[in-house]
Amino acid sequence: MKKIVFTLMVLIFTSIFSFSQNADEIIKKAYEKTEGNSQYAEMTMQIVRPRWQKEISITFCSLGTDYSMVLITNPSKDKGQTYLMVEKEMWMWNPTISRIVKLGPSMMSQGWMNSDYSNEELLNGGSIIDDYDKKITGEETVSGKNCYVIELTPKTGTTIIWGKQILWITKDSNMILKTEYYDDDDFLVKTHIASDIKMMDGREIPTKFEIIPEDTPNNKTVVIMNNINFDIKVDKSFFNQQNMQKGMSLEFPK
C-alpha cells in the first residue's frame, strides 16, 4: 500500500514538474522565434494620443540581445536620428545638434520618442527568461488561435517592477499574441497585443504590435513591421559611434 502511495506521489510530482518545465520551454521558443540571432527590420510606429497622432518610420538592426542600432527615417523633423544600444547602455545621435548624447539612468524609463515604449524596454527585452517563475495557468483562444496562458511572477531578489505578467502564447507556433502587465496589487498596468500574423523572411510572425497603457485612456502605440530579415550578416563592429553619426547615409547590412 505504502509503495503505491509513494509511486503515485512521484507520478504527481513529476507531472507537475514537467508541466512547469514546459512553460519554460514554450517561452524560450517564443523568444527565439522573434529574436533570432541577428535581424534587420523596417517598421512604422504610430503614437496615438487624445489630441494628436504621430507616425515614425524606423530602420533597425540587431545582433543577439546586446547590440542594436536604430535609425529614424521619417518624419523629416526626426529624420537621421540614430540610437545605439550596447549591452546596458544607450546613446542617441541627433543630426540637428551633431552630438552624441548618452541616455542617463533617469531617461531610461521615459518613453522612447514619446511613445509608450520605454527606453528600458527597448534595451532589456531579453531578461524575461531568467528572472521569472513561469506557470501555465490555462488555455484560451486569442484572435482565433489556441493559446497557452502563462503567468510569470518575478523571482525574489530580481529587479522586476511588475507584480506579474500574463502571456498568451499560441500552441502550435509559439507566438506571443498578448501580454498583460500587472503591478504589485494585481492592477493591470498595460497590455501588449500582437496581431496580423504573416510570413516574413520564411518565418510566420505577428507584424502588428500594440501597447495600451491602462492609466491614460486613449493613448496607445502601434508598431507595424513592414519588412524583416533574419540571420543577416552583421558584426559587432557595426554597432559603434562612428556609424551612428552617419545618420541617413548609414548603410544597414540586410
Added chain:
Amino acid sequence: MLLSLSWKNIWRKPSRSLVLIAAIAIGLAGGVFTIALADGMLKQRNEEVIKQQYSHLQLHHKEFYDNPKIKDSISNSTEVISYLLDREDIVALTSRIKFLGIANSSRSTQGLMINGINPEDEKKVTSVYECLIDSSSVYLSEQSQNEIIISTKIAQNLMLVFYQYNEKCKNELIEIKFDPAILEKLEPIIDILIRSKASFKDSLRTYLSSEEYEKYAEIITEQSSQYSLNKKIIIRFNDIDGNLVDEAFKVVGIYKTSDAMFDNMNVFVNKKYIAGLLNVPYNTSTEIAVITNDLKTAKKTTSEVKVKYKNLLVESYFDLDPMSVWQNEFITIFYNIIVAFILFALSFGIINTVLMSVMERTKELGMVMSIGMKKSKVFLMIMYESVMISLTGGVIGMLIGAFVSIYFGKNGIDISMYSDAMESFGMDTVMYPNLELDFFIGITILVVITGILSAVYPAKRALKLNPSEALRSDA
C-alpha cells in the same frame, strides 16, 4: 506730590479715562497676541526643521553641495566622529551616506535623494521615525536589508497610492459631520479599489451632482487614499566605480514631515546595507549631523569644529537654513512696526482725552498757576497724566495679551483648515504662540514714549493760558 495729583486728575472723569484705557489695553493685547503668534510659528518651524532635517550642525565634504557623490565622502569620518562625541557640548550625532538615485515603480519614475542612515543613531538626531504616518509603517532596524522608507509625496509620484471608499473612510467622514445624503449616494462604490486618482474622481462624478462633486470630491478622495505598503520599488544608482546598480527595495514605511520640499526628494535606507551595494566600507559617511546642547551654542561649536577640520564643510543650522536667519530679522522689524502702528492710532485718543481734561480744567489750571505753580510743573503734571493713562492701558493690555498667548501656547491653535498652504511652507498645522521677555520691555518703552509725545500738544495749550483770564473763565 505731582504724581498723585496727576493720578487723581485721571479719575476726575472715571468713565472717560476707563474707555481710553480699555482701548489701549485691547489694542496692545491684540498686538502682543499677533506678535506672539508670529514668533511662535517661527520658533516652531525652526524647531521642526531642526528635528526633521537640519540638526544643529552638519559636516560634509567641501564639494558635497556641488554634486553629492559617494567619492566625496568625509575621508576621516571615524576620527571626526570620535572627536565630536568627546566634546561636552554635543548631545548626539549620526552619520549618513547621501546620494542621488532614481526610483522606478511599475507605473512611474522619480529622482531621489537616498539617505543611508544608522537607524538607531538617527532616532537621537532627527525625528523621521516619529513622522511615519500609516499605522502599519515600520521604522528601519539595524538589520534592515532592502527596506526603504519613502514620503507620502513620493508614494503619490510613484503611484503607490490606491483609492478605496470603505467603512473606515465612511466613519471618518461621518465623524467630521459630513452630509449623510452624500454618503448614501456613494454606497455603490463602497470597497471598490481604484488605482488612479483620476478614475476615482470619475467614479465620484457619476454618483454625485456637479455641485456636490465640486464641493466634496477633494475631501472624499483624500479620505479614501491609502498607501500600498510592502510594495516593491526599484532603485537605480551608481556605485563608487560608476557602475549602474539596480536594487529592489520593499517600502516598509511612509513618512510625512511638514516640509513638502524635503518630502519630495528624501528616502531612507539602512546605511550598512546600502554601503555594501555602493561597494564602500560600511563606515563611509558623506554627512555627519549633530545635535548640540542648545541652538544658541551651535554657532560657537560650529566655529570651533571648523578650526579643527579645515578640510570639511562645517555648517550650523543658521548656515543650513538661511531662511530662518532672514525670518528672525524680519520678525523683529515686524514686531516694532505693528506696535508702533497700534500706538500711533491710539495716540490720537490719548491726545483727545488729555486735551479735553485740560480744557475742562481751565479755571483750575489758572488758579494753580496764579498761586505760583511753575509752568514746568504744570507741563510735567499733564505729561504724567498722559503717560499714566497709556501705561495703565499698556500694562493691562500686555497682561491680557500674555495671558491669552500663554493659554494658547499651552493648548495650541488648530488651523488645519488651511493646512495645505501652511504645510508647503514647512509649518505645522497647530500653532503655539511664543513670548520673549525682552519684547515686553520694548513695548513698555514704546508705550511711555507714546504717552510723552501725546501730552506735548495738550500741555502746550495749558501753558498758553493766561492765569488771570483763565481764572475768570466759566470752566
